[in-house]
Amino acid sequence: MANETQGLNERAQLLLKALIERYIADGQPVGSRALSKLSGLELSPASIRNVMADLEDMGFIASPHTSAGRVPTARGYRFFVDTLLTVKPLDRIEINQLEGQLQVENTQKLVTSASHVLSELTRFAGVVVTPRRSAGFRHIEFLKLSEKRLLLILVTADGDVQNRIIQTEKSYSPSELTEAANILNRNYAGCSFEDIRRRVQAELKQLREDMTQLMTAALAAGDQAVSESAEDVVISGEVNLLGVDDLSSNMNKLRELFNLFEHRTTLLQLLDHSSRAQGVQIFIGGEAGLQPLDECSVITAPYEVDGKVVGTVGVIGPTRMAYERVIPIVDITAKLLSSALAQR
Amino acid sequence: MANETQGLNERAQLLLKALIERYIADGQPVGSRALSKLSGLELSPASIRNVMADLEDMGFIASPHTSAGRVPTARGYRFFVDTLLTVKPLDRIEINQLEGQLQVENTQKLVTSASHVLSELTRFAGVVVTPRRSAGFRHIEFLKLSEKRLLLILVTADGDVQNRIIQTEKSYSPSELTEAANILNRNYAGCSFEDIRRRVQAELKQLREDMTQLMTAALAAGDQAVSESAEDVVISGEVNLLGVDDLSSNMNKLRELFNLFEHRTTLLQLLDHSSRAQGVQIFIGGEAGLQPLDECSVITAPYEVDGKVVGTVGVIGPTRMAYERVIPIVDITAKLLSSALAQR
DNA sequence: CATTGGCGCTCTCGCCGGAGGAGTGCTGAC
DNA sequence: GTCAGCACTCCTCCGGCGAGAGCGCCAATG
Known part of the structure; x- marks a missing residue:
């Protein structure tokens, strides 16, 4: 045997x-x-x-x-x-082409273009789960919009900018705001929000009461901004699936599929799942546990920054797809995305 | 007669x-x-x-x-x-429901939710052209990322935050950056970028050479940020069109239609066109001049801030649609969006 | 005993023709 | 101008039929 x-x-x-x-x-x-x-x-x-x-x-x-x-x-x-299956790795030329299509200006563009590249190359739907933010913060700024409304600007360690409007109980003077921002910037830059929370808890007694309020509000908003925008999934090239006759032949399936695409959270779960493994993962048909996908396969690969997995890229297509081609494409895209993010 | x-x-x-x-x-x-x-x-x-x-x-x-x-x-x-046609205006209850669905946290959410509401209510595709920014600026901030890379944070007059990474020729010290930002913030807050450019041109001689560079770079980036993000179109509920049998019966048309949706620019032209008129506008079939739309109608209405048209909302559906229902929905959504933006 | 040619069977698909139905255009009467 | 009647056209829906594809089974073979 x-x-x-x-x-x-x-x-x-x-x-x-x-x-x-x-x-x-x-x-x-x-x-x-x-x-x-x-x-x-x-x-x-x-x-x-x-x-x-x-x-x-x-x-x-x-x-x-x-x-x-x-x-x-x-x-x-x-x-x-x-x-x-014997996958044939992409040759140098194709990799270079692929790399050339990635827009490295900022994280958002990087992610969108990666998704786009995946869909273009495979002619299926490309998906990318946006990078989990490293929770560290680099810079904070308060800006007074009106009496009791502040604009909180938050630059995270990886250079992305978040902003939030917060309502305050009292009206702060510009100098108070600058002071609060300075304290945070000087003492806590680089720390994660949890760290800050812990340390602030201890040290906060030395500050004035109203300052404390401002700080905690800022922390809460920051936390929220980080967690809320933490994960999202970008899909492109859904249209391609309309052209796949395996799928377009039955309209109902197709509709279910597109409905799934609008329900980001469900998809996110699936993709998150795959980020726990390492290397390319393949879900065939119902294996993903999602009924709308039972005539689809999902090929995913995690990408990372500093050796830590921060997101997932993938392709969704019919079960009848050229795996030996799609697999290396997903694989390489994940790697290129990792290295592009590393340079930021 | x-x-x-x-x-x-x-x-x-x-x-x-x-x-x-x-x-x-x-x-x-x-x-x-x-x-x-x-x-x-x-x-x-x-x-x-x-x-x-x-x-x-x-x-x-x-x-x-x-x-x-x-x-x-x-x-x-x-x-x-x-x-x-005799349109029957929505009753108070429906308007309130509609208003309740709009998320007013920030412009982005407002626009997305408006598009979403349109698609939900009509069961067709909802589109919104994002507001043209009032070019004024409120606050600027430079943040050093590495030796020659700066993060430029820009708060526009309407409270939106833009950010851009700019490459500089020389390395600036933190204090220089603060100084530059202060100059801009103190002297030019509230002005449009063109204004600033003009005034800076005149007054810049008094500044040090390297400062000038920094400023012009900032202005350019600001300009670009404003113009680039100036107009985009948000579409939601495309899926709904899969369920419209007038359209889903011929796959090719459907594919063309969805391709159009991916080509934002083409759509933008059409929608922009409508923002020049006032009140609800209706394009039936090929009237829009776009062949993929020849079995569709587009209902649009401009929305405004301070009496100035800043964008367009609309619905794209089959020519065979309940106009007397869709028209008031689009109309009201535009008005609600206007007033929601006015409060920001 | 694995391999193979042969044979009958089954199922799909495309084609044809007829029946049924819907709706039109025309004509002549009021 | 209105209208009933009538012939005509065209679509759609079967049912049957033949062709083609491919299988399962069986018996023969080396």
């Missing part, structure tokens, strides 16, 4: 591989006759039929009806990507 | 109105028999057929094939909305 894996002998594996590759290529159910020609094996259609019957029993392939060829099941795809 | 408009006598108008209303209601071509029942007129189908033939000659209606009923043409819809 040296040449068997999961009960599949070498011949069966070869045929399964050939079948899936063919099916991915042209979307038609594959018959024994066709398979006998393209498998490379010197086998008659009849023999192939035997093997196919076995493969069907084991749940790797299925036939849409009595006398069509066979198509891969989700389980078949699973086995395919796990043990049969 | 007192009771004629554009060559249509009263009876023809009544019938056209009944026909269109019926067609909008159930999407089926309307025949003479049905029309004779629901028109309210005491006319036999035969007489009605005569009128319908006239209406067809004049291009208001057409028949999909020999023996179907008639459907309105774009020209028919045009006449309908221009002279036959």
Whole structure:
């Protein structure tokens, strides 16, 4: 049994591989006759039929009806990507092209362009979960809008700018505001908000009462700004999926799918899940646990800053996709995104 | 000829109105028999057929094939909305609901929620062109990121925060940065960037050379920030259009339509156009000059701040839509958006 | 005993023709 | 001007039919 894996002998594996590759290529159910020609094996259609019957029993392939060829099941795809697939890495030129398309001006643009690149290259939908902010803060500023409304400007450690309007109980003078900002900037720059909270708690007694209020308000707003904007998912190229006939043939599925795209949170959960693993992850059909995706596959890869995973990139397409091409694209995009973020 | 408009006598108008209303209601071509029942007129189908033939000659209606009923043409819809339609304004309750859905925290949220509300209420796609910024500036701040990279934070007169990274030729000390910011803040707060540019040109000689560089860089960045983020269009509820069978029945049209949605600029032109008129505007079918929209209607209304038009809201749906309902929704949304912005 | 050619069976798909239905245009009567 | 009647056209919906594809099974073979 040296040449068997999961009960599949070498011949069966070869045929399964050939079948899936063919099916991915042209979307038609594959018959024994066709398979006998393209498998490379010197086998008659009849023999192939035997093997196919076995493969069907084991749940790797299925036939849409009595006398069509066979198509891969989700389980078949699973086995395919796990043990049969040989991904060919992108060559240098393609990587350079890809890199060239990323807009590095700021984090927002970086993320959007990454998502865009993914969808352009794969012609499916590209998704990127925006980077978790490193909770550190670099600079803070209070600006008086009207008597009791302040604009809080917050520059996080990674150079992104957040702003929030806060209502105060009393009216602060400009100098008070400057003072408060100075205290925070001088003493706590670089710390995370939790750190600050803890330290401020201890040291705050030395400050005037109203100052305290201002500080805590600022901290709360900062916390909120950080956590609220913490994770979002950017999708692009949903349109591409309209052109995928596997999906566009049944309108209801398509609608469910697009509804899913509007429900960011659900999608976020799925993608977050994948950021716990490392390297490329693949969800095929219902594996993701989301019913609208049962004719889709999701390919994801986490990206990181300073060795810490901060987000996920991915592609959503039909289960019938060119995995050997999409996988390296997602992989490389994650890596390029990581290194682009590292330079900021 | 007192009771004629554009060559249509009263009876023809009544019938056209009944026909269109019926067609909008159930999407089926309307025949003479049905029309004779629901028109309210005491006319036999035969007489009605005569009128319908006239209406067809004049291009208001057409028949999909020999023996179907008639459907309105774009020209028919045009006449309908221009002279036959009686819009029923929303009642107080609906307006309040609508108002409740707007999120007033900041401009961004306001715009997004407005678009969202439009799509929810009409079940079509909602669009909003983001407000043109009043070019004034309120506050500026330089923050050193690394040796020659500065983060420029810019608070515009309307309380929005912009930020830009600028590369400098020399390395500035924190105090120099503060000084530069102070000069701008003290002397020019409230002015538009053009004003500043003009005045700075004159007064700049008194400043040190390197300061000048910093200032002009800041001005350029500010200008760019203002102009770049000046106009964008937010679309929501595109998914709804998948559920509209008038559109979803032919996939190609649908794809073109969604492609249009990704090409913001084209859409922007159309919407901008409408902001020059005042009040609700309606583009039916190809009237907008965009071929992907030839089975769609676009209902728009400009919104304003301080009596100046700053953007446009709108709804994109099939030509066969309940105009008498959509029109007031768009109208009110524009007004609510105006007043929400006024309070900021 | 794995392989293979042959055979019958099943299922889909496209095509054709007829029935049914809807709605029109026309004509002649009032 | 209105209207009933009538012939005509066109669409849609089957049902049947043949072609094609592909399978399962079986018996023969080396």
